[in-house]
Amino acid sequence: VKFQNVKGTRDFYPEDMAVRNWIFQTWRAVSLRNGFEQYDSPIFEYLDLYTAKSGEEIVEQLYSFEDRGGRRLALRPEMTPTLARMINAKSSSLPRPIKWFSMPRLNRAEAPQRGRLREFFQWNIDIVGKDDLLADAEAIFVAVDFFREVGLTPAQIEMRISSRRMIAGLLKELGFADNQLSPMYALLDRKTKLPAAEYAGQLATLVPDGQQRERLIALFACESLDAVRKAARGSEAGRAVIEEVVQLFELLDDFGVGEFCRFDIGVVRGLGYYTGPVFEAYGKGGLKRAICGGGRYDDLLKSLGGEALSGVGFATSDVVIQDVLAEYGLLPDFKQQGVVDAYVIDAAEGSLKSVLRIVGELRRQGVAAEFSYKRQPIGKQLKSASARRARFAVIVEPTALDTQRVAVKDLASGEQNDVSLDTLQAFLREKLRSGS
Amino acid sequence: VKFQNVKGTRDFYPEDMAVRNWIFQTWRAVSLRNGFEQYDSPIFEYLDLYTAKSGEEIVEQLYSFEDRGGRRLALRPEMTPTLARMINAKSSSLPRPIKWFSMPRLNRAEAPQRGRLREFFQWNIDIVGKDDLLADAEAIFVAVDFFREVGLTPAQIEMRISSRRMIAGLLKELGFADNQLSPMYALLDRKTKLPAAEYAGQLATLVPDGQQRERLIALFACESLDAVRKAARGSEAGRAVIEEVVQLFELLDDFGVGEFCRFDIGVVRGLGYYTGPVFEAYGKGGLKRAICGGGRYDDLLKSLGGEALSGVGFATSDVVIQDVLAEYGLLPDFKQQGVVDAYVIDAAEGSLKSVLRIVGELRRQGVAAEFSYKRQPIGKQLKSASARRARFAVIVEPTALDTQRVAVKDLASGEQNDVSLDTLQAFLREKLRSGS
Numbered sequence: 001v002k003f004q005n006v007k008g009t010r011d012f013y014p015e016d017m018a019v020r021n022w023i024f025q026t027w028r029a030v031s032l033r034n035g036f037e038q039y040d041s042p043i044f045e046y047l048d049l050y051t052a053k054s055g056e057e058i059v060e061q062l063y064s065f066e067d068r069g070g071r072r073l074a075l076r077p078e079m080t081p082t083l084a085r086m087i088n089a090k091s092s093s094l095p096r097p098i099k100w101f102s103m104p105r106l107n108r109a110e111a112p113q114r115g116r117l118r119e120f121f122q123w124n125i126d127i128v129g130k131d132d133l134l135a136d137a138e139a140i141f142v143a144v145d146f147f148r149e150v151g152l153t154p155a156q157i158e159m160r161i162s163s164r165r166m167i168a169g170l171l172k173e174l175g176f177a178d179n180q181l182s183p184m185y186a187l188l189d190r191k192t193k194l195p196a197a198e199y200a201g202q203l204a205t206l207v208p209d210g211q212q213r214e215r216l217i218a219l220f221a222c223e224s225l226d227a228v229r230k231a232a233r234g235s236e237a238g239r240a241v242i243e244e245v246v247q248l249f250e251l252l253d254d255f256g257v258g259e260f261c262r263f264d265i266g267v268v269r270g271l272g273y274y275t276g277p278v279f280e281a282y283g284k285g286g287l288k289r290a291i292c293g294g295g296r297y298d299d300l301l302k303s304l305g306g307e308a309l310s311g312v313g314f315a316t317s318d319v320v321i322q323d324v325l326a327e328y329g330l331l332p333d334f335k336q337q338g339v340v341d342a343y344v345i346d347a348a349e350g351s352l353k354s355v356l357r358i359v360g361e362l363r364r365q366g367v368a369a370e371f372s373y374k375r376q377p378i379g380k381q382l383k384s385a386s387a388r389r390a391r392f393a394v395i396v397e398p399t400a401l402d403t404q405r406v407a408v409k410d411l412a413s414g415e416q417n418d419v420s421l422d423t424l425q426a427f428l429r430e431k432l433r434s435g436s
Numbered sequence: 437v438k439f440q441n442v443k444g445t446r447d448f449y450p451e452d453m454a455v456r457n458w459i460f461q462t463w464r465a466v467s468l469r470n471g472f473e474q475y476d477s478p479i480f481e482y483l484d485l486y487t488a489k490s491g492e493e494i495v496e497q498l499y500s501f502e503d504r505g506g507r508r509l510a511l512r513p514e515m516t517p518t519l520a521r522m523i524n525a526k527s528s529s530l531p532r533p534i535k536w537f538s539m540p541r542l543n544r545a546e547a548p549q550r551g552r553l554r555e556f557f558q559w560n561i562d563i564v565g566k567d568d569l570l571a572d573a574e575a576i577f578v579a580v581d582f583f584r585e586v587g588l589t590p591a592q593i594e595m596r597i598s599s600r601r602m603i604a605g606l607l608k609e610l611g612f613a614d615n616q617l618s619p620m621y622a623l624l625d626r627k628t629k630l631p632a633a634e635y636a637g638q639l640a641t642l643v644p645d646g647q648q649r650e651r652l653i654a655l656f657a658c659e660s661l662d663a664v665r666k667a668a669r670g671s672e673a674g675r676a677v678i679e680e681v682v683q684l685f686e687l688l689d690d691f692g693v694g695e696f697c698r699f700d701i702g703v704v705r706g707l708g709y710y711t712g713p714v715f716e717a718y719g720k721g722g723l724k725r726a727i728c729g730g731g732r733y734d735d736l737l738k739s740l741g742g743e744a745l746s747g748v749g750f751a752t753s754d755v756v757i758q759d760v761l762a763e764y765g766l767l768p769d770f771k772q773q774g775v776v777d778a779y780v781i782d783a784a785e786g787s788l789k790s791v792l793r794i795v796g797e798l799r800r801q802g803v804a805a806e807f808s809y810k811r812q813p814i815g816k817q818l819k820s821a822s823a824r825r826a827r828f829a830v831i832v833e834p835t836a837l838d839t840q841r842v843a844v845k846d847l848a849s850g851e852q853n854d855v856s857l858d859t860l861q862a863f864l865r866e867k868l869r870s871g872s
Contacts, residue, residue, distance in 0.1 A: 002741025003485050003521045006509060009478035011522055014536070017474045033799045035776050035806040035824070038453045042445035042555045043479055043511070043541060044499075049439050063480075063509075065501035067554075068545055073442055073499075075479070085439045086447055095823065097809065100450070105479060105541070109504055118503075119478045134809040137792075145799055254792040256800075305438025340471050356573075356690040363469045363581055364692075370471040373533065373568040387531065388471070 008112030009119040018334035020121070023318050024103055027123040030146045031101040034138070036125060039100050041082040043107075047072035052304060053081045053273075063107055075107040079124045079315070080273075080297075081304060087128055088306030096129035115289055117319060125294075126313030128301070133244065136277045136296055137251035139312045143281060143292050144257040150321075151330045157291065159257075160264035161248065161279040164295065166228075167268060169241035173233040174215050180206075182272065188220065189270040225249070225263050248277055273297045279314070283324045291324050292316035340368040341432055342392045343385030346375055350398030358396060358406065358421070365425040367432075369394075385411060392428060444548030445555040454770035456557070459754050460539055463559040466582045467537035470574070472561060475536050477518045479543075483508035488740060489517045489709075499545055511543040515560045515751070516709075517740060523564055524742030532565035551725055553755060561730075562749030564737070569680065572713045572732055573687035575748045579717060579728050580693040586757075587766045593727065595693075596700035597684065597715045600731065602664075603704060605677035609669040610651050616642075618708065624656065625706040661685070661699050684713055709733045715750070719760045727760050728752030776804040777868055778828045779821030782811055786834030794832060794842065794857070801861040803868075805830075821847060828864060 005011050012020055031038065050058045064074040076082060079102055087098060102124045110116045125142050127135040140159055147157050167188075168181055176184065187206055191199055207213040215231075222228045225246055232238045245263065252261045269278045276296030283291060294314025302308040325331045342362060346355045355371055362369040370388055372381055378395070385393050395407040404421045410431070419427050441447050448456055467474065486494045500510040512518060515538055523534060538560045546552045561578050563571040576595055583593050603624075604617055612620065623642055627635055643649040651667075658664045661682055668674045681699065688697045705714045712732030719727060730750025738744045761767045778798060782791045791807050798805040806824055808817050814831070821829050831843040840857045846867070855863050 003482065003488070003524070005478055005521070006480055006482060006503065007505075009480075011478070011525075012474075012476040013522065013526065014473035014475055017476055020476075021474065029802070033802055033804040035804060037450035038448075038457065039450055040448040040453055040456075042441055042447070043543065044442055044445075044555075046439065046442060052439070063501055063503075065499055067442065067499075068547070085441070086449065088439070089447075090449065107479065111504070119480075130809055132809040141796060141799075145796075148800065251792065254789045256793055256796040353690045356687065357692055360577060360581075360690075360692040363577075364584060366465070366469055368469040368471060373566055373570040 006118065008110060008117050010117065015334055019322065019331065020318060022332060022334065023321055024121075026146065026149055027101070027103055030142065030149055031123075031125065034099075034142045034145060036099045036101040036142075039083075039086060039102050040104065041076070041079075041086065041102075043105065044073045044075050045082060045085070047074040049081045049085060049304070050074055050077070053084075053300075061109055063109055076104060077106055077108045079104045079106070079122060080300065080313070083124070083126055083128075083313075084301045084304040084306065087309070088301055088304060091301075091307050091309070094129070097135060098126070098128040100128070101125050115319060115323065121318040122315045123317075124313060124315045126311055128311035128313075129309050131296075131298070131310035133248055133277075134251060136248055136312050137255055139294060139314055140252060140261065140279055141255045141257055143279075143294075143314055143316070144260045147260065147281070150325060152324070152328065154259045156285065156328050157260065157281055157283050157324070159261045159279055159281045160267045161245070161261055161277065162263065162265050162267040163241065163245045163248075163277045164268065164274045165276045166241040166245050167265070169238050170219060170228070170232055171216075173235055173238045174219070175212055185268045185272075186270060188266065188268045191220075191266055220265055222265050223263075228265065245277065269293060269295055273300050273303075275299065276310075276312070281316075283327065285324075285327050287320075287324050287327055289320055289323075291320050339389045340370040341390065342367055342369045342394050342428060343381070343388060343390035344369055344371045344394045344396060345378060345381045345385070346372065347378060347395050347397045349375065351396045351400065354396045354398065354400040357401065358394060358424070362394075362425060362428070365429075367425060367428055382411075391432060394424070442554065444546060444553050446553065451770055455758065455767065456754060458768060458770065459757055460557075462582065462585055463537070463539055466578065466585055467559075467561065470535075470578045470581060472535045472537040472578075475519075475522060475538050476540065477512070477515075477522065477538075479541065480509040480511050481518060481521070483510040485517045485521060485740070486510055486513065489520075489736075497544055497546075499543055512540060513542055513544045515540045515542070515558060516736065516749075519560070519562055519564075519749075520737045520740040520742065523745070524737055524740060527737075527743050527745070530565070533571060534562070534564040536564070537561050551755060551759065557754040558751045559728075559753075559757075560749060560751045562747055564747035564749075565745050567732075567734070567746035569684055569713075570687060572684055572748050573691060575730060575750055576688060576697065576715055577691045577693055579715075579730075579750055579752070580696045583696065583717070586761060588760070588764065590695045592721065592764050593696065593717055593719050593760070595697045595715055595717045596703045597681070597697055597713065598699065598701050598703040599677065599681045599684075599713045600704065600710045601712045602677040602681050603701070605674050606655060606664070606668055607652075609671055609674045610655070611648055621704045621708075622706065624702065624704045627656075627702060656701055658701050659699075664701065681713065705729060705731055709736050709739075711735065712746075712748070717752075719763065721760075721763050723756075723760050723763055725756055725759075727756050775825045776806040777826065778803055778805045778830050778864055779817070779824060779826035780805055780807045780830045780832060781814060781817045781821070782808065783814060783831050783833045785811065787832045787836065790832045790834070790836040793837065794830060794860070798830075798861060798864070801865075803861060803864055818847075827868065830860070 047064050062074045062077040067073050107119050110118050219231045222231050252258050267280050274295040275298040278295030280290040280293040292314050296312040298310045344355050344359045359369045359371050393409040400406050408419045409416045483500050498510045498513040500508055503509050543555050546554050655667045658667050688694050703716050710731040711734040714731030716726040716729040728750050732748040734746045780791050780795045795805045795807050829845040836842055844855045845852045
């Protein structure tokens, strides 16, 4: 083969496209029923949008190039900067809360490996403009609503929830300063990814005071909010940040998704911009990657030149969703090579005119209809009908346009009916609808 | 505003996205009912795929950049090379005819102007692997099927059809050599775009022989196939290529789309790879651009390293479709800011728990449900319900989970019903379905 797709990307042949379409349709249906509206942006942005948010290091991780005027452009590696840009541009005219979703194609200059592609699709959910714990609960509800929609159960997947606000409050109680928080988050986020000894070493470098470090380790060993309450110093500010997380779990119970949710102080999210509750979903099986992740961000829009609007959101990708569904046997089988409703059969020399007329009319009425370019024996055409998984064969004699009649064979039951042309479409539709 | 989208591209705010989704859904529905399957590819290809098809000149017209390994990549400026690449890679396992469609996002390094953007979406329809006039007729049928689906009439749009094969045959009868055909096509394609004098000048340069030029001009003045028959020299080969076009029009009549189709010898398509019938749709109103264009190509797949498979296809873009529909007032109004089915109203202090439970259940059942984060007077919540175009208000008292009852107000009719929680979802669904 002379030409191939770029390494680390995927071609979507019809059977792959069917899976992607099914995931997209589910994302869209769940978004709409939760009251979200869809938006999208161009595939590229001016590069400075990304460097403004993430610094110059980001340039290594994305595809950038020059436009004709010599300005640097970059393929979208994530959607959040674009979301902030678009909201900032129309902020005053958008009713609050702004509940938006998108399903962007994203590109990153990754070294390809399992689960890390140079191109993938994301589902992004964001609620912007209301700093209300109900918005955090609703964002988590939407993720769980999707999990349930595709058949995932609490035995298979869990949403691990913590709060940057709480962790910040408790770290300050332990004597940490504001400027120590970011490196702490980065390290805590890597806890389960690093070998234990390496983690301990990095922690000792970051927190040289042994007593302070002991207390920190004790805090991050807490497996419940009750335990956190006990480990905390008990200042009023400290209690308030814990009680906010307690309240979030109550709201999730009220929403009916409590059984999917678990407190996990180890969830801090690597990304720099989270400021409140944070959450990550994990499968309970073999897949060790986070299936979705998100949280509240307070400063993002302002840092990109807009109003100080707080938001909460999450993202997941088609790659990880496909992996987790495959693991649990929940991916539908899409070997539906060009399924059609009716295969219109040219019964004898001289039928073609009628076949074309009937195919044209059926399609126009919304019935998926197929036919053979070449006159062939009826048996061979019936075989083609089966190959296309046609539900009906419509058998057309050369006299069909005169008699206004055709034979309709139900290829599942074998039942055959003589049907008048002016009722053909209604006849097929009724049968297709009733599924009988 | 600090950050903007890249010049020549479009952001899709929810109201723009609604239009794009509607166009896509219509493209998809028409494709499926005509028996086509969807495919897609990564947003970028190795650059040499495009230079192999179109030569080095193409590099100027697209966005290219290097991957980490130093290979040149390019954003897709069109879908046809990708189609050829994908079919070539799996050619032997694909049943014939290969009937595929795609709706790719494409990028070109254009100088932005009206109707020419740096990013747009295309609808591509291709039938590959069967060199049969029925495939040409079917491709044209699909385009017309879409026009009818969106409400365009023969009074508003027409498909202009000719044939490269016929033109080649007739030019040879007039004494032109094979290597003169390409520049002739390029010039004929520009006939209506160039000032008459300039066209005449370029024609005189290309065809210095006055008598030959006269005959050429007479040929291209033919307004019907009958006239072409008369202008032709009458060789058997010449008659055969004319009769093929006559037959194509008969098939289009049989298919029921003849009234949209007109012979136009001036349609030759600028692109180099067409070899048989060619066609372009034009609006009859003010819009002077071709609305879609396509034709048969015999050598494309082979030239990109594959089998000699003949194909026929066409493409149109979301930009030109939106323009022509706007011109004829056929674009639906999509000012549907976050339409929901039900707005769940918190009737009094203490209702929140019940509100969340009911919202969660409704959404899970597929009913789009919304609520307010903030307790507000009922009148204000009813206003929010109207703003979201909710069909129903579900009014929840603090006792709702105990009594298992809510009030449902039909916001269109004003009718109010007391409904039990276990029948709420069925009650709303039935009303939504019947539309009453």
